[in-house]
Amino acid sequence: MTPARPALDPELRELLAGMPLMSQLDPKVLAHLRRLPSTPVDSLLAHRRADRREVTVPATDGAPIPLSIFTPENATAAPCVYWMHGGGMVMGDRFSQIDIPLEWLDRFGAVVVSVEYRLAPEATGTALVDDCYQGLLWVAEHAAELGVDPARIVVAGASAGGGLAAGVALLARDRGTLPMDPPIAAQMLICPMLDHRNTSTSSRQFSGGPGVWTREMNEFGWSSVLGGLTGDEVPPYVSPALADDLSGLPATYIDTGSAEVFRDEDADYATRIWAAGGQAELHVWAGGFHGFDALYPQARISATARRTRTEWLARVLRADRPAEES
Numbered sequence: 001m002t003p004a005r006p007a008l009d010p011e012l013r014e015l016l017a018g019m020p021l022m023s024q025l026d027p028k029v030l031a032h033l034r035r036l037p038s039t040p041v042d043s044l045l046a047h048r049r050a051d052r053r054e055v056t057v058p059a060t061d062g063a064p065i066p067l068s069i070f071t072p073e074n075a076t077a078a079p080c081v082y083w084m085h086g087g088g089m090v091m092g093d094r095f096s097q098i099d100i101p102l103e104w105l106d107r108f109g110a111v112v113v114s115v116e117y118r119l120a121p122e123a124t125g126t127a128l129v130d131d132c133y134q135g136l137l138w139v140a141e142h143a144a145e146l147g148v149d150p151a152r153i154v155v156a157g158a159s160a161g162g163g164l165a166a167g168v169a170l171l172a173r174d175r176g177t178l179p180m181d182p183p184i185a186a187q188m189l190i191c192p193m194l195d196h197r198n199t200s201t202s203s204r205q206f207s208g209g210p211g212v213w214t215r216e217m218n219e220f221g222w223s224s225v226l227g228g229l230t231g232d233e234v235p236p237y238v239s240p241a242l243a244d245d246l247s248g249l250p251a252t253y254i255d256t257g258s259a260e261v262f263r264d265e266d267a268d269y270a271t272r273i274w275a276a277g278g279q280a281e282l283h284v285w286a287g288g289f290h291g292f293d294a295l296y297p298q299a300r301i302s303a304t305a306r307r308t309r310t311e312w313l314a315r316v317l318r319a320d321r322p323a324e325e326s
Contacts, residue, residue, distance in 0.1 A: 005205045006258040009287030015296045016289065021210035025220040030090055039095040041068075044102055049073045057138040059118075065131050066116040067138070068094050070102065072109045075147030079154065079185075079317045081105075082136050083114040084168070086159030086291065088193070088213065088221035089128060090120050097158050097294050100190070100306070107310055108317060111148050113139050117164065120225035128225060129167040129237050133175075136168060140178045150180035152317050155187050159213070159262075159291060160221070162192025166240040166269070173248050186251040186316045188309065191262050191290055192269070195241035196222040196234060200264035213290040218261050241265055247276035253312050254280060255305060257288025281312055 008016065022029065045052060053069040072078070081104050085096035094114040101112045117123075117131035136155065143150040155172075157165040165187050172183040198218050207215035226234060236243035252273055256266040263284060270282035285292070285305050293302035 003201065003205045007287060008259050008289060009285075009292075009299070009301050011299050012287060012289060012292055012296060012301065015299060016212075019212075019295070021212065022217065023208070023210045023214055024216040025088070025090070030220075033091050038093055039098055041095045041098060044099055045070070048102065048106065050102075050105060055138075057135055059127070059131050059134055061127075063118065063131075065118075065135050066094065067135050068114045068116075069146065070105055070112040070114075071147065072105055072111070075109060075111055077149040078147050079104075079108050079110045079152040080139065080143070080146070080148040081110050081112050081188075082139055082153060082155050083112060084117065084132055084155070084157030084161030084164040085114065086157065086161045086193075086294075087119070088217065089160045089163075089225040090221050092119075092160070097161070099297070100158065100294065101156060103306065103310065104313060108313065110154075110317075111146055113146075120221070121227070124225055124227035125229060126235055126238055129164050129171065132164050132168050133171045136172070137178060140180050140183075143180065151182065152185045153180070154313065154317070155184055156190070157188075157192070158190040158294060160193045162189040163194050163240060165189055166192055166194060167237040169249055169252075170240060170243055171237050182250060184250045186253070186313070187249070188313065189252065189254045189266070189269075190293075190309070191256045191260065192240075192254065192266055193218070193221070193262060194239070194269055195265040196226060196239040197241070198222060198261075200268075202263035202265075203261050206259075206261045211289070212292075212295070213261055215261055241269060245276065246272045247278060249273060249276075249278050251316050252278065252280040253309060253316075255283040255285065255309065257290060257292055258284050258286050259288060260290035262290065283308060 094116040115135040273280040
């Protein structure tokens with residue numbers, strides 16, 4: 001029997017009523033979803049004073065990793081947002097949810113770099129998080145060329161991208177190969193996908209019916225990226241909730257909805273950062289479903305969630321633009 005669920009925010013419930021929902025993912029459905037049009041990034045750039053540049057960097061196995069770089073005019077010693085897109089580890093591209101970090105380009109004059117990591121099931125294990133890390137390493141090594149302040153690089157992502165951002169922060173702490181201090185200034189984890197075990201109360205609550213992201217869809221995503229890995233074979237860089245030690249991480253922002261699969265694993269991750277003596281800010285948006293603010297940014301709760309993230313970044317980066325420039 002499915003446990004009772006927290007109610008949706010009334011405005012979100014009304015908006016969601018017009019959206020086709022699924023309960024499960026399979027290879028056939030995934031192939032269809034991957035054929036859907038990508039985010040029209042040119043229209044998002046049309047009203048912005050920003051340049052776009054495309055580069056390709058090598059993965060550890062030599063595979064190409066595309067990076068899209070969005071640079072505001074006259075960027076000098078600017079903060080940088082290194083973005084990892086969502087899509088359950090199995091879909092999406094470097095332009096997915098790109099409107100979120102582009103708001104920080106407007107507000108802070110931040111350089112935005114979005115990475116096209118390889119997707120599961122074609123890539124498995126640590127390949128996805130390693131792709132993201134290699135892209136970040138390139139950004140750090142080319143900070144001066146990009147007009148980036150190497151002390152103000154933020155890793156950020158939504159959903160699967162939030163989980164990858166958490167994995168990248170763990171890698172940066174443990175490998176010590178990023179050529180800047182601090183290695184990462186902050187991590188922004190938006191409804192992050194952190195725990196492959198899929199056993200929390202919130203996971204069970206959102207099972208057995210259609211939704212934006214259900215327990216069954218989550219299981220498909222994780223099984224795709226893990227391949228045959230089980231138990232102790234699963235690295236914490238892939239499933240960050242497995243990390244025994246969450247000390248030494250950068251300032252962390254985590255938000256999630258009360259009505260979504262990832263609620264409990266996200267709240268637990270913040271709690272464990274606090275327990276390790278770290279700094280984390282956690283927001284659980286009452287009535288929010290998975291990805292609510294990306295799907296319906298016009299909703300009141302979405303606007304509040306996005307504004308709250310931006311205000312946190314302003315405090316962490318100590319960088320803001322006058323209102324007339326944003």
